[in-house]
Amino acid sequence: MLEINNLHVKLESEDKAILKGLSLSIEAGSVHAIMGPNGSGKSTLSYVLAGREGYEVTEGSATLDGTDLLGMEPEERAAHGLFLAFQYPVEIPGVGNMTFLRTALNAQRKARGEAEVSSGDFLKLVRAKAKDLKIDAEMLKRPVNVGFSGGEKKRNEILQMALLEPKMCILDETDSGLDVDAMKLVSDGVNALRDAGRAFLVITHYQRLLDHIRPDVVHILAGGRIVQTGGPELALEVERNGYADILAGVPA
Amino acid sequence: MSAVSFRAQRLATRLAVAARRIAELPDCETPAWAAPARDAALARLAALGLPEKRDEYWRYTDPDRLTASDVRPAEVFRITDERPMYEGIDRLRLVFVDGVFDPAQSDPIAGEGFELSRLSEAAQIHWAADLFGTLEAAGQSPVPRPLAALNTATAREGVLIRVTGRVTRPVSLIYRRESETADVALHHVLRLEPGAELTLLENGPVGARSSIVIEAELGDGAQLHHVRTMGRDHQRKGITHLFARLGAGARMKSFTLSMNGRLVRNEVMVWLTGEGAVAHVAGAALGDGVFHHDDTVFIHHQAPGCESRQVFKKVLHHGAIGVFQGKILVDAVAQKTDGYQISQSLMLDDDCQFLAKPELEIYADDVKCSHGSTSGEIDRTHLFYLRSRGIPEDEAKRLLVLSFLAEALAEIDRPDIAEDMHLRLRRWLGKRS
Numbered sequence: 001m002l003e004i005n006n007l008h009v010k011l012e013s014e015d016k017a018i019l020k021g022l023s024l025s026i027e028a029g030s031v032h033a034i035m036g037p038n039g040s041g042k043s044t045l046s047y048v049l050a051g052r053e054g055y056e057v058t059e060g061s062a063t064l065d066g067t068d069l070l071g072m073e074p075e076e077r078a079a080h081g082l083f084l085a086f087q088y089p090v091e092i093p094g095v096g097n098m099t100f101l102r103t104a105l106n107a108q109r110k111a112r113g114e115a116e117v118s119s120g121d122f123l124k125l126v127r128a129k130a131k132d133l134k135i136d137a138e139m140l141k142r143p144v145n146v147g148f149s150g151g152e153k154k155r156n157e158i159l160q161m162a163l164l165e166p167k168m169c170i171l172d173e174t175d176s177g178l179d180v181d182a183m184k185l186v187s188d189g190v191n192a193l194r195d196a197g198r199a200f201l202v203i204t205h206y207q208r209l210l211d212h213i214r215p216d217v218v219h220i221l222a223g224g225r226i227v228q229t230g231g232p233e234l235a236l237e238v239e240r241n242g243y244a245d246i247l248a249g250v251p252a
Numbered sequence: 253m254s255a256v257s258f259r260a261q262r263l264a265t266r267l268a269v270a271a272r273r274i275a276e277l278p279d280c281e282t283p284a285w286a287a288p289a290r291d292a293a294l295a296r297l298a299a300l301g302l303p304e305k306r307d308e309y310w311r312y313t314d315p316d317r318l319t320a321s322d323v324r325p326a327e328v329f330r331i332t333d334e335r336p337m338y339e340g341i342d343r344l345r346l347v348f349v350d351g352v353f354d355p356a357q358s359d360p361i362a363g364e365g366f367e368l369s370r371l372s373e374a375a376q377i378h379w380a381a382d383l384f385g386t387l388e389a390a391g392q393s394p395v396p397r398p399l400a401a402l403n404t405a406t407a408r409e410g411v412l413i414r415v416t417g418r419v420t421r422p423v424s425l426i427y428r429r430e431s432e433t434a435d436v437a438l439h440h441v442l443r444l445e446p447g448a449e450l451t452l453l454e455n456g457p458v459g460a461r462s463s464i465v466i467e468a469e470l471g472d473g474a475q476l477h478h479v480r481t482m483g484r485d486h487q488r489k490g491i492t493h494l495f496a497r498l499g500a501g502a503r504m505k506s507f508t509l510s511m512n513g514r515l516v517r518n519e520v521m522v523w524l525t526g527e528g529a530v531a532h533v534a535g536a537a538l539g540d541g542v543f544h545h546d547d548t549v550f551i552h553h554q555a556p557g558c559e560s561r562q563v564f565k566k567v568l569h570h571g572a573i574g575v576f577q578g579k580i581l582v583d584a585v586a587q588k589t590d591g592y593q594i595s596q597s598l599m600l601d602d603d604c605q606f607l608a609k610p611e612l613e614i615y616a617d618d619v620k621c622s623h624g625s626t627s628g629e630i631d632r633t634h635l636f637y638l639r640s641r642g643i644p645e646d647e648a649k650r651l652l653v654l655s656f657l658a659e660a661l662a663e664i665d666r667p668d669i670a671e672d673m674h675l676r677l678r679r680w681l682g683k684r685s
Contacts, residue, residue, distance in 0.1 A: 052640075073639070075642050077640075077641045087641075089380065093655055094661075095651050105642075108641075136550050
């Protein structure tokens with residue numbers, strides 16, 4: 001589903017390479033996790049895939065279901081089924097959460113040539129999805145993420161994901177700032193979306209999120225490259241021994 | 253030549269210009285009760301002279317087109333692509349065409365808890381006689397506002413409303429234009445007796461050039477909601493003055509939404525004279541292209557425990573210019589004052605200008621006053637967040653403009669009016685015209 005081949009990325013503003021030949025292949029129905037030390041390029045990878053400005057791809061490719069991602073605007077990538085759950089969801093005062101969700105859903109449907117969802121149908125849809133994530137009517141009415149706790153913001157990200165039904169979901173450090181209960185709630189929300197037609201890329205520092213969202217494949221990202229790939233046991237090894245052992249075996 | 257005589261000569265020139273302008277003024281058919289106030293206003297104008305670009309108070313806005321004796325023709329902008337403002341909201345509609353009251357388009361004047369008459373109606377005596385021109389005269393200090401005096405002297409029309417009860421049905425003043433050259437002056441007087449309540453709405457293009465003065469006296473515990481829209485008539489040139497004096501526990505909220513307009517200056521002068529009075533003045537302005545929009549606000553705390561808020565937001569595009577001059581003056585007796593002032597601009601490109609002069613002058617020692625002024629662009633992180641959800645760039649920007657204006661729009665109390673304002677704003681943003 002998501003094919004990344006020899007991706008090289010640098011910052012637009014300075015001559016600093018961040019990703020240096022990253023390759024990754026994620027098939028439909030699977031969950032891949034990426035772990036890595038600070039500064040290894042994890043967040044850059046998620047931003048480059050979602051189309052954030054400020055980065056320059058100098059080499060390589062990334063495709064979603066065979067379509068080139070890197071040439072598309074961020075909104076086009078979203079309409080093609082890519083979703084990034086932000087590490088730090090943005091607060092937008094004065095824009096109601098419901099307005100935001102409906103605008104996003106209908107914009108994507110319009111881009112795909114599908115009919116817009118009526119306000120009545122939309123209300124039913126949102127209420128059903130919100131209930132599973134324990135998001136109450138009050139939270140839906142408030143401006144986007146304004147005054148939300150860390151956990152509420154992450155639940156709101158998962159609500160957007162549930163509503164937009166993307167094919168390829170990237171979760172950027174979704175566990176950061178979450179207590180144990182909130183992590184379980186968020187993970188349950190993600191697990192409920194696991195489906196043969198959908199794939200996940202879970203970016204995390206810590207193994208504990210992977211206790212809740214069980215990955216099929218675990219990658220270690222260091223120095224802008226995938227340096228090791230394995231099963232869930234690789235995450236446990238990192239948890240026990242840190243990255244030092246793994247990185248020791250990698251040529252700089 | 254010495255500095256003193258240079259200044260004296262400048263003043264002499266200024267007064268000579270004013271005297272010429274006064275001599276040119278057409279005869280004003282005035283109701284007898286207003287004649288003394290008119291004469292006094294003319295005398296004030298003769299003594300003050302007209303404003304000039306080099307005046308400190310007019311540093312950012314050239315008053316030339318507002319003071320000139322000739323009015324440049326302005327194309328009549330007809331809005332055909334949107335529903336009338338406040339449609340569906342029950343209100344007393346009073347229509348003025350080129351500044352002339354049009355009874356045929358207006359609702360019959362009826363209702364409980366208030367009496368309403370017009371400035372153009374002849375009468376020997378009137379309750380408004382001791383208010384008309386009074387607040388305007390008081391508002392000439394500490395900063396002269398000669399254009400308000402000119403208005404008192406010459407305005408032919410206006411509404412005079414005395415409110416004794418809680419009036420829930422808004423009084424809606426609708427301004428329309430037919431002529432390309434109408435030079436319109438309207439002067440409204442509001443007296444809210446203690447505990448009375450009124451909502452006053454104003455909308456529509458007033459004239460090729462316009463001057464509107466509102467004098468509002470709020471008795472103890474009275475409440476005035478004032479919502480004004482100045483929308484889309486690109487060639488609008490005008491000035492407004494709102495003078496309001498508030499008694500103990502009285503509350504006033506005034507909100508103005510502006511869209512385009514070549515030259516607009518909205519001046520507000522508020523006196524908080526009774527303990528616990530509250531005044532909120534807010535504005536949201538959108539300028540695209542040839543646009544000069546000036547909010548000049550002066551709030552004078554004269555009693556303890558009063559609250560004032562000034563919230564002004566301007567969205568500027570394609571060379572638009574936004575001006576904000578705001579002052580909070582706190583007298584020594586006005587302990588426990590709560591004063592807040594924010595003025596912000598959102599620049600959609602690099603050609604725009606935002607000129608802000610926030611001022612605090614505080615003589616009491618136990619007060620809470622804050623002010624802030626910023627100028628910025630659309631936040632790229634916010635924009636990316638919205639786009640990453642599939643919202644196209646233009647629409648995402650519109651949402652962020654609404655987000656920027658939200659704090660000002662929150663100053664509208666009535667939900668039905670706020671909703672109408674919101675929908676209109678969204679449509680205007682979509683059109684950009």
